[in-house]
Amino acid sequence: MIDVLRIVFLRDLKVSLRRWTDVLTSLILFVLVSLVFPLTLGNDSTMLLKIVGPVMLVSALLANLLAMQNIFRPDVINGSLEQLTLSSYPLTWIICTKIFSFWLITSLPLLLISGFIASSYYVTGNSILIVILTLLLSTPSLVHISALAAALTVAIRYPGALMALIIIPLSLPIMIFGSKAIEFSISGIDVSAPLYFLLGMMFFTCSLGPIVTASAIRISID
Amino acid sequence: MKQEDRRSVTHHNLQSNFLELYRSDHLIFSNISFELSEGQHLLISGANGTGKTSLLRVICGLTIPTDGTVMWDELATNNVDCTYHHHLAYLGHKNALISELTAKENLEYSLDRHRSVMSTNRILEAFDLNKYLDQYAEKLSNGQMRKVALTRILLSDKTLWILDEPLANIDPPGKQFLLTEMQAHLERGGMLITTSNVNNETLKSNLEINLDNP
Amino acid sequence: MNFKSIYKLGSPPLFYKLCIALEPWFLISSILLIAVGMYSGLFVAPPDDEMGDAFRIIYFHVPSAYVSMMAYVYMGAAAIIGLIWRSNVAFSLAKSCAPIGASFTFLALVTGMLWGKPMWGTAWVWDARLTSELILLFLYLAYMMLHLSIPDRAKADRSASLLAIVGMVNIPIIHYSVVWWNTLHQASTISKFAKPSIATEMLWPLIIMILAYTLLFAAFLSKRTAAELAVREKRTRWIQTLILGDKSNA
Amino acid sequence: MPEIFAMDGYGFYVWGSVLISVAVLIINWITAHNLFKSNINEVKLFMNETKDKN
Numbered sequence: 001m002i003d004v005l006r007i008v009f010l011r012d013l014k015v016s017l018r019r020w021t022d023v024l025t026s027l028i029l030f031v032l033v034s035l036v037f038p039l040t041l042g043n044d045s046t047m048l049l050k051i052v053g054p055v056m057l058v059s060a061l062l063a064n065l066l067a068m069q070n071i072f073r074p075d076v077i078n079g080s081l082e083q084l085t086l087s088s089y090p091l092t093w094i095i096c097t098k099i100f101s102f103w104l105i106t107s108l109p110l111l112l113i114s115g116f117i118a119s120s121y122y123v124t125g126n127s128i129l130i131v132i133l134t135l136l137l138s139t140p141s142l143v144h145i146s147a148l149a150a151a152l153t154v155a156i157r158y159p160g161a162l163m164a165l166i167i168i169p170l171s172l173p174i175m176i177f178g179s180k181a182i183e184f185s186i187s188g189i190d191v192s193a194p195l196y197f198l199l200g201m202m203f204f205t206c207s208l209g210p211i212v213t214a215s216a217i218r219i220s221i222d
Numbered sequence: 223m224k225q226e227d228r229r230s231v232t233h234h235n236l237q238s239n240f241l242e243l244y245r246s247d248h249l250i251f252s253n254i255s256f257e258l259s260e261g262q263h264l265l266i267s268g269a270n271g272t273g274k275t276s277l278l279r280v281i282c283g284l285t286i287p288t289d290g291t292v293m294w295d296e297l298a299t300n301n302v303d304c305t306y307h308h309h310l311a312y313l314g315h316k317n318a319l320i321s322e323l324t325a326k327e328n329l330e331y332s333l334d335r336h337r338s339v340m341s342t343n344r345i346l347e348a349f350d351l352n353k354y355l356d357q358y359a360e361k362l363s364n365g366q367m368r369k370v371a372l373t374r375i376l377l378s379d380k381t382l383w384i385l386d387e388p389l390a391n392i393d394p395p396g397k398q399f400l401l402t403e404m405q406a407h408l409e410r411g412g413m414l415i416t417t418s419n420v421n422n423e424t425l426k427s428n429l430e431i432n433l434d435n436p
Numbered sequence: 437m438n439f440k441s442i443y444k445l446g447s448p449p450l451f452y453k454l455c456i457a458l459e460p461w462f463l464i465s466s467i468l469l470i471a472v473g474m475y476s477g478l479f480v481a482p483p484d485d486e487m488g489d490a491f492r493i494i495y496f497h498v499p500s501a502y503v504s505m506m507a508y509v510y511m512g513a514a515a516i517i518g519l520i521w522r523s524n525v526a527f528s529l530a531k532s533c534a535p536i537g538a539s540f541t542f543l544a545l546v547t548g549m550l551w552g553k554p555m556w557g558t559a560w561v562w563d564a565r566l567t568s569e570l571i572l573l574f575l576y577l578a579y580m581m582l583h584l585s586i587p588d589r590a591k592a593d594r595s596a597s598l599l600a601i602v603g604m605v606n607i608p609i610i611h612y613s614v615v616w617w618n619t620l621h622q623a624s625t626i627s628k629f630a631k632p633s634i635a636t637e638m639l640w641p642l643i644i645m646i647l648a649y650t651l652l653f654a655a656f657l658s659k660r661t662a663a664e665l666a667v668r669e670k671r672t673r674w675i676q677t678l679i680l681g682d683k684s685n686a
Numbered sequence: 687m688p689e690i691f692a693m694d695g696y697g698f699y700v701w702g703s704v705l706i707s708v709a710v711l712i713i714n715w716i717t718a719h720n721l722f723k724s725n726i727n728e729v730k731l732f733m734n735e736t737k738d739k740n
Contacts, residue, residue, distance in 0.1 A: 002398055007331055010331070011320070011323070011327075011331040014321045014322075014327070015320055015323060016322065018322040018323075074320075074321075075320075077316075078316060078317070078318060078319060078320060078321060079314060079315075079316025079317060079318040080318045080319070080320055082284060082312070082314065082316070082318065083318045083332070085284065086282060086283065086307055086310060086312050087304070087307065088307040088308040108375075134339065221284060222284070222285050222286065
């Protein structure tokens with residue numbers, strides 16, 4: 001079983017690296033969105049410090065929304081997702097590894113970049129670590145919710161708007177607690193409460209997400 | 223999997239009774255019953271669009287039929303401890319090849335490859351795919367992609383092969399080799415379900431289901 | 437235990453007849469109750485000492501908010517039953533809950549804003565309950581949009597039911613994260629429609645209105661479910677005899 | 687009588703919500719009724735089709 005998951009993981013990693021333009025689009029979108037706000041709001045540090053949390057989370061959400069559109073779509077078109085559902089291995093675990101490899105490809109670079117972007121927002125000291133930690137805790141949930149939305153809309157021709165309509169309401173708690181965590185760390189308040197919640201949300205979505213996504217795929221492939 | 227070992231000695235059989243499928247309220251096929259045991263070949267024939275592919279997808283469990291059940295070793299395929307998918311290899315119209323990977327990687331990364339390198343070379347030699355192994359799958363021609371997909375099926379030592387028009391757009395030598403391979407599979411005690419609308423050089427089949435007459 | 441009768445209720449013909457039979461009764465009783473409730477709410481109940489007569493909007497806001505929440509839970513339950521037993525009855529129930537629930541959520545939002553205008557001066561106040569209602573409206577829209585954009589009805593039913601279940605599980609999480617976020621921003625606004633400990637003579641019209649709205653929801657639901665069920669079972673013999681049978685009043 | 691409608695100054699809001707509630711409920715009933723009628727016709731259409739076919 002484990003070597004099957006390893007095969008799926010390596011295969012998806014290789015495919016995603018070959019399709020590196022998707023990695024880049026989510027990264028570029030993240031940087032661009034974070035670039036727009038200082039330019040439009042002017043660069044006085046108090047204002048920027050106040051909005052760094054929401055900007056980080058919203059751009060992570062948008063990057064996810066874009067990147068996750070083609071997590072299942074190409075595999076359905078070329079028929080390899082059917083082979084995965086027909087394999088004797090549980091589809092939930094295969095979906096779990098697929099989502100993990102996609103998280104590695106699209107969201108991990110965001111974490112690395114977010115440190116620099118946060119410092120460009122005059123964030124100093126360990127708040128930068130908190131920004132990275134918040135994104136580390138919130139992106140897995142976002143990835144799982146977007147994967148579910150992608151699985152539900154895989155049979156639809158233009159799923160863009162519908163995916164946003166599904167993802168954003170479901171990811172509001174992560175948005176709220178994520179931006180609050182960063183805001184607390186900047187204004188020196190104790191950060192553990194929102195971070196614990198983000199951790200809880202992460203385990204909740206990462207454990208139940210693949211199960212629901214697997215059944216969504218079985219239904220869409222029907 | 224003790225139960226599995228005791229059973230593997232006895233023969234497997236695939237049975238379906240009164241299968242029926244409606245696609246948004248218009249009938250695709252109904253009342254399909256057959257029993258397939260080891261060494262037998264079931265041919266599903268009929269004109270285009272009479273539901274052959276849908277029937278195959280129902281048999282292999284991708285589509286849930288409106289009525290009727292598919293049984294493997296007397297266990298319904300959606301039963302939890304049914305080992306149907308351990309013995310099933312399905313090839314539909316789509317070749318299940320990832321275009322970003324080369325043909326060799328596609329073969330390597332398919333989940334159920336157990337066969338030795340020697341038999342792999344034999345099949346690749348017969349399909350003369352060796353010179354295309356390092357090409358990306360999207361650059362291969364339709365026929366070559368089909369052959370790579372078929373190689374994956376031939377390599378996977380599953381007892382039941384479900385192939386949707388296996389002989390379509392394959393050149394004569396490849397077709398000949400495929401026919402002999404299918405025959406060898408049946409002699410080894412495997413089971414085979416194929417569809418074909420051009421009923422000329424198909425494998426002689428023990429059972430046949432014709433979907434033409436509504 | 438009478439599981440048998442409950443299971444029998446799930447059979448499409450019986451459920452269809454039930455819907456057709458009960459619907460007028462639900463409608464009439466709810467209209468009567470609304471008349472009584474509105475009259476007593478608007479004229480009989482004494483004005484609130486703080487808000488004066490503006491508090492009467494509560495008789496329209498709280499029932500619709502209650503029904504909108506109940507409709508989503510009802511939709512989620514029907515979705516679960518539909519996915520497990522693949523029953524057309526449950527899928528029709530889930531599908532017909534969505535538009536009714538969405539209309540009641542819209543109603544709750546509008547009356548909430550009309551309530552906010554005199555109370556806090558601005559129509560839209562980022563109050564925890566109003567924001568949760570708005571998110572609930574988007575969850576309904578997501579369900580309806582997903583159901584509309586998948587051509588094959590059986591697949592649309594199952595995919596949308598999955599979304600309904602995920603939505604139902606997320607409603608409490610979203611609600612309490614909005615409440616937590618709201619307590620951060622402003623001290624909890626003294627709002628009449630947080631648990632109103634209002635006098636009894638103000639309370640009983642509210643109870644009547646809530647009952648009336650629930651009956652109204654039941655009436656709309658049975659009408660729509662009958663319609664959806666008829667379409668899903670149009671191949672069966674029983675629906676055709678029923679339709680031919682009551683040719684007169686169809 | 688008129689001061690009843692005034693609702694001491696908040697008349698617009700109270701009666702506004704009353705009107706909107708009644709309007710939305712009536713729209714609900716109309717859409718439900720139309721859906722029922724159109725679905726029943728759809729079933730009838732389907733019956734006629736299948737009747738001619740066999």
